[in-house]
Structure formats: C-alpha cells, structure tokens
Amino acid sequence: xxDPKAVLAELLRDALAAAFGAEHAGTDPLIRPSQFADFQAxxxxxxxxxxxxxxxxxxxxxxGQLDAGDVCxxxxxxxxxxxxxxxxxxxxxxxxxxxxxxxxCGAQQADVRDVIPIDYSAPNVAKEMHVGHLRTTxxxxxxxxxxxxxxxxxxxxxxxxxxxxPFGMLIEHLLDVGEHSEQAELLQSDPNAFYQAAREKFDxxxxxxxxxxxxxxxxxxxxxxxxRLWQELVDLSKVYFNRIYRMLDVTLTDDDLAxxxxxxxxxxxxxxxxxxxxxxxxxQGALCVFLDGYTGREGNPxxxxxxxxxGGYGYATTDLAAVRxxxxxxxxxxxxxxxxxxxxxxxSMVYETARLAGWLPPEVAAIHVAIGNVLGEDGKxxxxxxxxxxxxxxxxxxxxxxxxTVVRETRPELDxxxxxxxxxxxxxxxxxxxxxxxxxxxxxxxxxxxxxALSGNTGxxxxxxxxxxxxxxxxxxxxxxxxxxxxxxxxPAERALALQLLGFGAAVAEVDTLLEPHRxxxxxxxxxxxxxxxxxxxxxxxxxxxxVRESRLTLCAASLRTLVTGLDLLGVTVPDQM
Ligand code: ARG
Numbered sequence: 001x002x003d004p005k006a007v008l009a010e011l012l013r014d015a016l017a018a019a020f021g022a023e024h025a026g027t028d029p030l031i032r033p034s035q036f037a038d039f040q041a042x043x044x045x046x047x048x049x050x051x052x053x054x055x056x057x058x059x060x061x062x063x064g065q066l067d068a069g070d071v072c073x074x075x076x077x078x079x080x081x082x083x084x085x086x087x088x089x090x091x092x093x094x095x096x097x098x099x100x101x102x103x104x105c106g107a108q109q110a111d112v113r114d115v116i117p118i119d120y121s122a123p124n125v126a127k128e129m130h131v132g133h134l135r136t137t138x139x140x141x142x143x144x145x146x147x148x149x150x151x152x153x154x155x156x157x158x159x160x161x162x163x164x165x166p167f168g169m170l171i172e173h174l175l176d177v178g179e180h181s182e183q184a185e186l187l188q189s190d191p192n193a194f195y196q197a198a199r200e201k202f203d204x205x206x207x208x209x210x211x212x213x214x215x216x217x218x219x220x221x222x223x224x225x226x227x228r229l230w231q232e233l234v235d236l237s238k239v240y241f242n243r244i245y246r247m248l249d250v251t252l253t254d255d256d257l258a259x260x261x262x263x264x265x266x267x268x269x270x271x272x273x274x275x276x277x278x279x280x281x282x283x284q285g286a287l288c289v290f291l292d293g294y295t296g297r298e299g300n301p302x303x304x305x306x307x308x309x310x311g312g313y314g315y316a317t318t319d320l321a322a323v324r325x326x327x328x329x330x331x332x333x334x335x336x337x338x339x340x341x342x343x344x345x346x347x348s349m350v351y352e353t354a355r356l357a358g359w360l361p362p363e364v365a366a367i368h369v370a371i372g373n374v375l376g377e378d379g380k381x382x383x384x385x386x387x388x389x390x391x392x393x394x395x396x397x398x399x400x401x402x403x404x405t406v407v408r409e410t411r412p413e414l415d416x417x418x419x420x421x422x423x424x425x426x427x428x429x430x431x432x433x434x435x436x437x438x439x440x441x442x443x444x445x446x447x448x449x450x451x452x453a454l455s456g457n458t459g460x461x462x463x464x465x466x467x468x469x470x471x472x473x474x475x476x477x478x479x480x481x482x483x484x485x486x487x488x489x490x491x492p493a494e495r496a497l498a499l500q501l502l503g504f505g506a507a508v509a510e511v512d513t514l515l516e517p518h519r520x521x522x523x524x525x526x527x528x529x530x531x532x533x534x535x536x537x538x539x540x541x542x543x544x545x546x547x548v549r550e551s552r553l554t555l556c557a558a559s560l561r562t563l564v565t566g567l568d569l570l571g572v573t574v575p576d577q578m
C-alpha cells in the first residue's frame with residue numbers, strides 16, 4: 001500500500017484503539033492536507049467532545065500511541081487539537097520508486113468486484129447526436145474505463161432510441177427517397193436533414209401521414225418487410241454513431257448496443273406482472289403506476305404510464321424491462337445510468353416501481369449520474385448562430401482544425417501525418433477533458449479558446465506535461481520503463497511531486513465510489529502542476545550528480561505513467577509529442 005493517507009489512517013486507527021479502546025479501531029481519523037505539515041488528523045476534536053475531554057489531551061494521547069516511526073519524521077499536536085503529520089523523506093522516496101515500477105501506478109483493485117451495466121450515450125436512430133449525448137457518451141465512457149480498471153465487470157449498455165411511432169414516417173420516407181439514394185445516405189452524415197424531411201411530409205401531406213400510421217401498425221405487428229426497412233434505418237444510423245464514436249476515441253462498439261427494441265418481447269409481461277402485483281391500475285384507459293410522494297403542481301398524483309390508452313408501450317415500460325433484464329439476466333450488482341439531469345424524476349419512478357415489483361432487489365444500487373447542460377456563450381443551451389442544434393461532428397472537426405492551426409505554427413518541422421495525429425489527440429482531448437473536468441451535474445459554457453488553452457485545468461495542459469516527460473526520455477535515449485533507479489528527495493519540488501504521485505490510487509478509488517470523473521481530473525491537474533514545477537526547478541538530464549539525474553528520471557517515469565494512465569481512464573489520448 002503506497003497511499004500515504006491510507007497508511008497513516010491505519011496507523012492512527014491502531015493508535016486510537018490502543019489509547020481509547022478497541023471500539024475506536026473503526027473511527028475515521030479525519031486526515032486532511034495541512035498547511036504546516038503533509039497531513040493533519042482532526043479526529044481529536046469530535047472525539048474529545050464525545051469523551052468530554054480536551055481535544056489537545058486526546059490528540060496527545062493518540063500521538064503517544066502512534067507507532068509511525070518508519071513513516072513519519074514528525075508528529076505534532078497543534079492548535080485546538082490537530083495532529084500534524086510530516087512524512088519521512090526516505091519513506092516517501094521508497095514509495096515513489098515502488099510506484100514508478102508499478103504498471104498500475106499504485107492503484108488497487110476494488111475489494112468487492114461488482115457487475116455494473118452502464119447505460120450511456122443512448123442516441124436516437126435517424127437523429128443527430130446533440131451535445132447532451134456528447135456528455136453522456138464521454139462521462140459514461142470514462143466511468144466504464146475507470147470501473148474496469150478497478151476490477152469490476154462493466155457491461156456497456158448503449159440504450160439506443162430505436163423504436164417508437166416516428167419509425168412509421170421514417171420508413172415511408174426511406175421508401176420514397178429510395179433505400180440507396182443520396183438522401184438515405186444522409187442518415188450516415190446528417191441525420192437531422194433526413195428526419196426533418198420526413199417530418200415535413202408527415203405534417204403537410206395527409207396521404208403520407210396515413211401511410212406512416214399504417215406503417216407503425218405493421219412494424220408493431222412484426223411485418224417482415226417493415227422490419228427489414230426498420231433494420232436498414234438502424235444500420236445506416238449505426239454508421240453515423242460509429243463515426244462519432246471513433247472520432248471521440250470512446251470504447252463503444254456494436255457489441256454494446258442494447259437498444260430499446262430489444263425489450264419489446266417483455267413489455268406485455270412487465271405490464272401484466274405489475275397489474276398482477278397490484279402495482280398498476282387502469283386510469284383513463286392507460287395502465288399507470290401511482291407512487292407515494294409523486295405529485296404534480298396541484299397535488300395531483302403523477303403516474304408512471306406503462307401502457308398508453310391506445311395499447312402502446314412507452315419509454316417507462318422499456319426502462320422497467322431494462323432494469324429487470326440487467327438484474328435478472330446480466331447479474332448486475334450496481335447499475336449506472338449516465339443520463340440527462342432532467343430525467344431524474346423519470347428514473348426515480350422507474351427505480352421505485354422496479355423495487356416494489358421485486359425486479360431491483362435492495363442490495364442492487366441503481367444510480368443516476370445526472371448530466372448537466374452544455375451552454376452557449378449566451379448561457380442558453382448550445383445552438384448554432386441560426387438557432388439550429390449543433391452538429392456534433394462539426395463541433396469535433398472544428399476542435400481538431402483549431403488544434404491543427406496551432407501545431408502547424410508551433411512545430412513547423414513535423415510532417416503532415418504527425419500534425420494530424422497531434423491535432424486529433426489535442427482537439428478531441430480538449431473537448432472531452434473540458435466536459436469531464438466539470439462536475440457532471442452542472443452545466444458549462446462551451447468555449448473553444450478555454451478548452452484548448454495550454455494553461456489552466458485543460459486537456460492540452462495535461463497532455464503537454466506528459467509530452468514534456470516523454471521528450472526527456474527521447475533526449476536521454478532510454479525507455480521510461482527502464483528508469484528504475486532509487487529516488488532521492490532533496491528539492492522541495494521533488495518532494496511535492498512524490499507526494500502528489502502517491503495519491504493516484506485514492507483518486508481512482510474515489511471515482512469508483514462517487515462516480516465523479518472530475519475528481520480524477522482535479523488530481524491529474526495537480527499532478528501536472530507539480531510535475532511542471534519540478535521540470536522548471538530541477539534539471540534532469542543536466543543534473544551534475546549522476547545519482548540525482550537517475551533519481552529524477554525515475555520521478556519523470558512515474559509522472560509520465562501516472563499521467564498517461566489517468567488520462568487513459570478518462571479516455572483522453574496523450575500524443576507522443578506536442
Ligand atoms: N435516447 C434517450 C435520449 O436521447 C436517452 C436514453 C437514456 N437511457 C435510458 N435508459 N432511458 O434522450
């Protein structure tokens with residue numbers, strides 16, 4: 001175990017038990033960063049209160065029992081009863097060297113391995129992925145990668161919107177324009193254009209609207225020819241989604257598709273079961289679940305409608321069938337929903353209904369990772385100047401284009417393919433990182449200049465720190481893996497870097513429990529800052545003493561690996577050079 005906080009916590013719990021009895025072996029020592037030492041433990045304050053003793057006295061008693069000689073150079077009681085803890089340089093140095101040799105950068109696997117279906121991305125067939133889908137895709141993918149790294153079994157579930165009444169008009173439009181026409185191909189590049197054209201005919205052409213409605217009936221009845229055309233629409237849209245996914249460097253593949261349509265066969269059963277269990281009742285012709293505590297503005301109960309009065313099933317029914325499937329068939333022990341914040345009412349009604357029906361047992365957590373909005377400079381939902389929804393591909397292409405302009409200027413000596421590769425990593429990485437570094441449930445203003453800046457908490461700043469470390473090894477002519485010399489911590493910047501490096505495992509574990517990727521971003525930004533200070537203050541290859549040079553190379557290797565590993569968990573690629 002290399003995380004100093006965890007090591008200190010264990011020692012402090014032992015000391016607490018020795019000083020105040022075994023029942024304190026589980027007490028949280030409340031370790032925080034300190035201004036005057038590496039850490040401080042605040043436990044004596046609440047404990048003093050509980051025991052009715054002065055906190056300073058309690059702190060002194062803990063310090064008296066603390067067996068931290070190997071780890072701490074100094075333990076001091078300060079202020080009202082804080083325990084200030086300063087780590088030994090030798091201990092820190094040894095931990096940092098061990099970390100440099102560890103492919104996992106000191107990050108542990110989870111003690112309890114969960115089976116975690118993650119519902120994320122979930123765009124809609126024949127529709128543009130909007131910036132909301134950008135966020136659910138990017139945040140979901142970062143969580144999937146991080147949870148996998150922690151040893152959980154992650155099952156990606158791309159809950160594609162691939163069913164419903166609009167498919168009647170979409171199929172008829174596809175027949176009108178011709179399956180292999182240029183207009184049909186729009187589905188692969190500009191799906192909204194296809195959708196709008198269908199919609200317009202539906203609204204203005206009675207004959208077409210009639211055909212569309214009959215087509216819905218045929219689709220629901222499972223008519224073979226209709227199903228084939230529906231599949232054609234889905235397949236064309238898949239081409240579009242996959243282009244976006246490749247551009248975004250996310251891990252989603254066709255194997256992760258679990259669209260709404262796969263639940264069709266269970267919808268009637270879900271409704272029957274809810275009715276049989278007395279959970280659903282017919283109200284104004286619709287089958288509804290009424291849950292306690294869900295009321296509208298006038299105090300009227302808000303129903304979860306599971307079967308509409310025309311007999312059709314909706315979004316809620318599909319989500320209920322999906323919960324049942326994820327627990328019963330996938331064996332979920334934790335289900336993660338990366339979905340827009342406005343859907344939180346819908347989701348909590350689905351969870352509660354599923355709990356009452358016994359499909360979601362109490363030991364299985366269902367968690368909504370609520371996604372906030374992406375805003376334009378006017379503070380409203382991001383739109384193009386003409387007010388149309390932003391095309392995601394255009395947005396990503398612009399980010400890459402802007403990065404390309406910069407890299408061509410700053411690195412004229414590199415060839416075109418290298419320029420392209422760097423621009424892709426930096427442009428796309430900047431957009432993803434900006435998204436991930438904001439708390440997932442708050443909105444942010446989409447601002448290319450801020451995202452692409454080389455300073456501040458941005459993707460390019462972190463990538464640049466890693467690229468600098470890589471260039472040191474290129475110049476030294478050795479591989480980072482071979483930098484395994486012992487570490488010495490003489491300069492303050494070396495010590496600060498080592499301490500920061502040792503926090504990686506805790507940052508990753510926190511993302512596992514809290515499902516908040518921005519915490520890993522904050523950690524990596526602090527690491528990149530510590531590395532940058534070290535880089536500026538501590539010459540590596542020009543160090544006079546070969547022992548210092550080797551030690552600094554080890555620190556560089558550990559920094560590089562931790563930055564690259566951490567950014568990879570976020571889905572951000574580090575270019576070889578910048
Ligand atoms: N397709 C939906 C949309 O675009 C999101 C679906 C989210 N997942 C779910 N299980 N409801 O808004």
